[in-house]
Amino acid sequence: MKILRNAAAALLALVVSHGAVPSTAAAAGSEIKFPPQIWSFSGPFGTYDRAAAQRGFQVYAEVCAACHAMKHSSFRNLAGIGLSEKEIEALAAAVMIPTIGDDGQPTERPGIPADRFRSPFPNERAARAANNGAYPPDLSVMIKARPGGADQMYALLVGYTDPPAGVTVGEGMYYNKYFAGHQIAMASPLSDGRVTYADGTRASVEQMSRDVTTFLAYIAEPEMEQRKRMGVKVVLFLIFLTGLTYATKRKVWADVH
Numbered sequence: 001m002k003i004l005r006n007a008a009a010a011l012l013a014l015v016v017s018h019g020a021v022p023s024t025a026a027a028a029g030s031e032i033k034f035p036p037q038i039w040s041f042s043g044p045f046g047t048y049d050r051a052a053a054q055r056g057f058q059v060y061a062e063v064c065a066a067c068h069a070m071k072h073s074s075f076r077n078l079a080g081i082g083l084s085e086k087e088i089e090a091l092a093a094a095v096m097i098p099t100i101g102d103d104g105q106p107t108e109r110p111g112i113p114a115d116r117f118r119s120p121f122p123n124e125r126a127a128r129a130a131n132n133g134a135y136p137p138d139l140s141v142m143i144k145a146r147p148g149g150a151d152q153m154y155a156l157l158v159g160y161t162d163p164p165a166g167v168t169v170g171e172g173m174y175y176n177k178y179f180a181g182h183q184i185a186m187a188s189p190l191s192d193g194r195v196t197y198a199d200g201t202r203a204s205v206e207q208m209s210r211d212v213t214t215f216l217a218y219i220a221e222p223e224m225e226q227r228k229r230m231g232v233k234v235v236l237f238l239i240f241l242t243g244l245t246y247a248t249k250r251k252v253w254a255d256v257h
């Protein structure tokens with residue numbers, strides 16, 4: 001039985017990719033530790049908290065979308081956080097999407113669910129010009145692009161403080177405990193009550209940060225739940241197969257001993 005237990009443990013270790021170890025990122029000379037948070041979507045059985053992700057979409061749409069594009073994601077991705085087809089159609093239709101008209105000239109048309117989210121700026125140069133020379137990166141896969149993942153995103157959003165005594169912050173820069181080098185060109189995008197949640201949740205900075213992080217985690221990996229379900233099935237099957245093989249081995253060798 002020991003073999004069986006060991007095999008099962010090894011297999012489980014394979015699918016459990018998230019530990020409670022604080023994630024870190026190398027900063028200029030020092031390591032920044034992002035306090036580990038509890039997320040509904042971590043662990044082998046994790047799922048996205050639909051209500052949090054929907055609130056997070058509201059935060060993205062009302063706050064972050066003013067500067068950040070999300071050009072790898074489309075309106076229909078919102079079905080995965082529980083929005084109905086009707087709601088998605090309405091959201092898309094409210095946005096004008098640049099296109100080429102019948103006369104070959106650039107024009108705009110109302111969006112459809114298959115459209116990507118509209119970027120706030122036509123190109124990087126325009127984005128920099130509007131942001132003091134800094135570029136607001138695309139948020140579609142930001143959570144996967146940073147070593148600290150969701151913990152890093154959350155830490156960044158709640159990490160704005162006054163600079164410690166003796167530290168001077170550059171022109172157009174803001175002090176943030178969790179940004180490499182501690183100076184970031186993004187002003188704190190959130191303040192208490194920045195959005196009004198339809199479900200009555202109090203919109204504290206922590207709450208909005210948690211919600212928008214949940215939403216961006218979903219957007220970065222919409223197929224995660226399916227992948228994890230499949231992983232669990234595979235592990236269960238392999239455990240079953242291990243048991244079967246072991247039983248067969250005992251049966252085959254029973255007469256030999």
Ligand code: HEC
Nearest residue numbers: 063064066067131134135136137142183184185186189212
């Ligand atoms: C007024 C414009 C503006 C708004 C609104 C804004 N950002 Fe930013 N953001 C920026 C800029 C500019 C940068 C680049 C900062 C830098 O490189 O110093 C940035 C950088 C970031 C980064 C990258 C940090 C890194 O590790 O490189 C993340 C993540 C981010 N923003 C998330 C958000 C989220 C989430 C929201 C909404 C809650 C938001 N931002 C709202 C302008 C904005």
